[in-house]
Amino acid sequence: MVLSLQIMLPVAARIEADLSGHITKVPEDSIDGARAILKVGWAHLADFLEANSQPADVSRIVERVRGEAHVSVDPRDPRILIPAFLLGELREAFILGFVVSLPFLIVDLVVANILMALGLQMMAPTTLSIPLKILLFLSVDGWHLLGERLVGGYST
Known part of the structure; x- marks a missing residue:
């Protein structure tokens, strides 16, 4: 949540900066005012979604x-950009999950x-592999690498 x-x-911040001028000009109880505010907010959100979506998904x-x-569709429409962004995020999540789990599979x-090889067939491999996995994750500073990968992939 904090990373989000x-x-x-x-x-x-860009939405707030643009809206600071609009709020003084538009009455608070007006539906047109709400539409104007949503239009300004969506423009910046659409820029973010477009920058972080794959063109193939869009x-x-x-x-x-x-x-x-059977009509013309604007590629910046919310029903286009939001699903395209989510598809890209799901793809990245599966890739990240695979990349994180691969070293753990090798340890197993x-x-x-x-x-x-030592003839210890009765000993459960997880008894030894779980502490080794934790040690591996901590020794390569896994939380830092994971956070860097999560935050560094976005262009704002």
């Missing part, structure tokens, strides 16, 4: 929506082979 706030803080969703509605295989 850190990533979105520049976008929120074009795939544009084609799907265009095929369903090495520990199991060493225990078999």
Whole structure:
């Protein structure tokens, strides 16, 4: 949650800076005022989503929506950018999960082979591999690497 706030803080600051002029000009109870505020906010959010979405995902969703509605579709429309961004995030999450779990799988295989070579078939490999995995994660500063990868992948 804190990393999400850190990533979105520049976008929120730009929205707030643009809205500071709009709020004084628009009555608070006006529906048109709310629309104007949402339009300004969406412009900055759309810039963020567009910068962090893969063009292939955007074009795939544009084609799907265009095929369903049989109308022209703006690629900056929320029903295009939000799913495209989420698809990219899911793809990155699976890649990150694989990259993180691969060294742990190697530790499991090495520990199991060493225990078999020593003739300790009755000893559960997880008894030895879990402390080794924790030690490996801490020795390579895993939290720092994970946080860097999560935050560094966004352009704001």
